[in-house]
Amino acid sequence: MNKKIVGIIGGIVVIAAGIALYTSANNKSSDSNTNTSSSSSSKVTGKVLSLGSTALQPLAEQVASSFQDKNPGVTVTVQGGGSGAGLSQVSDGSAQIGNSDVFAEEKEGVDASKLVDHKVAVVGIAPVVNSDVQISSLTKTQLRDIFTGKITNWKDVGGKDEKIVVINRATGSGTRAVFEKNILDGQNAVQATEQDSNGTVQKIVKTTPGAISYLAFAYLDSDGIKALNLSGVHPNKANVEDNSWPIWAYEHMYTKGTPTGATKAFLKYFTTKEVQKTIVPKLGYIGLTDMKVTRDSSGKVSDK
Incomplete structure (x- = not known):
């Protein structure tokens, strides 16, 4: 009688162990699928306000439109207002990007040391x-x-x-x-x-x-x-x-500190071949790599 009871108990233990293993395996599979799904659907999201220079505005608007087509989770708003407004509002945190035709060092009242310069084109x-x-x-x-x-x-x-x-x-x-x-x-x-x-x-x-x-x-x-x-x-x-035409400037997109998230992704897209070799010249701007000279904030021009 004792042997029968022991046998029954042993069978129950084996069955329970099997169920536990099955459940554990399913849970691991479920966790794995969840992680894979989360990773594969991981995309850039967020909102970016880019404002300032009206000279840069047509290019910024076109690039923003193209970027949003590729990243539907991001909203990029481009506004004018002038370079002064762009530099002041990125400095006080009102905008993620301040667009400017001039170096921040040239603007009175702007602490250029707190801003990061992202040159995106020449105008x-x-x-x-x-x-x-x-x-x-x-x-x-x-x-x-x-x-x-x-x-x-x-x-x-x-x-x-x-x-x-x-x-x-x-x-x-x-x-x-x-x-x-x-x-x-x-x-x-x-x-x-x-x-x-x-x-x-x-x-x-x-x-x-x-x-x-x-x-x-x-x-x-x-x-x-x-x-x-x-x-x-x-x-x-x-x-x-080649500086034969002297009235030109870099188009700067300034951030307050190192950009992250959607702002970083938007600025990175600006430097892609698609933008620099297609959108930039199409709208009448000059790509950075096409320039044969450079110009610093003091106005000094040097050959590359």
Whole structure:
């Protein structure tokens, strides 16, 4: 009788052990599947606010759209406002990325030591006039004299008898800073109508007879305006690459400290061949690797 009981108990133990092993194996399999699924579906998510330079805005918007198509879990919002706004808002944490046409070191009130510079492209800037202006080229001296108020009529530079209407960018504009650094040689600009963006300047120059201003290359392809040569040198990609055209700048995307997550992924995408060799030139910018020279924050240009 005792042997039977022992046998029954032994059988129960064996069955229980088998069930335990089966359950354990299933649990391990389930855990493994869960981990694999989690790993395979791991994608970049988050929100990125990138604002500032309106010269960089068309490129940033296009790259953001392409990046979001590839990363539907990320929302990238691109806004203008000017380089000054971009640098100040990334500095105070209001934005993840501050877009600027100038080095942070050049902006008063910005602690550049707390910002990380991510150069993403080069932008050319050209003087533009209303299409009724009958000249095609100015010297640097003539251009400077117009923007400092010494020349006020187009007839004084070979055009028709027509008042020159200067349209300037606002003080915080990086585009203005680049233009004045390369053209005005430290002289003060004449008091004139000021606008906050490349887009607004483009519209006003188109509709104002005798108007002159300056625009990033991305805004030049428009009826009603024309870009001027500088001492016969045409504002184009090739001339920017070797500094024959001197009015250009790096497009900077600054972060406060080292970027992480969606911000890091977005900036990394900017440096890919797809962006640098396709989107950048298509919109009128110059890829970083195409430049034959470099320029530092003091304005010193060196061969690569």
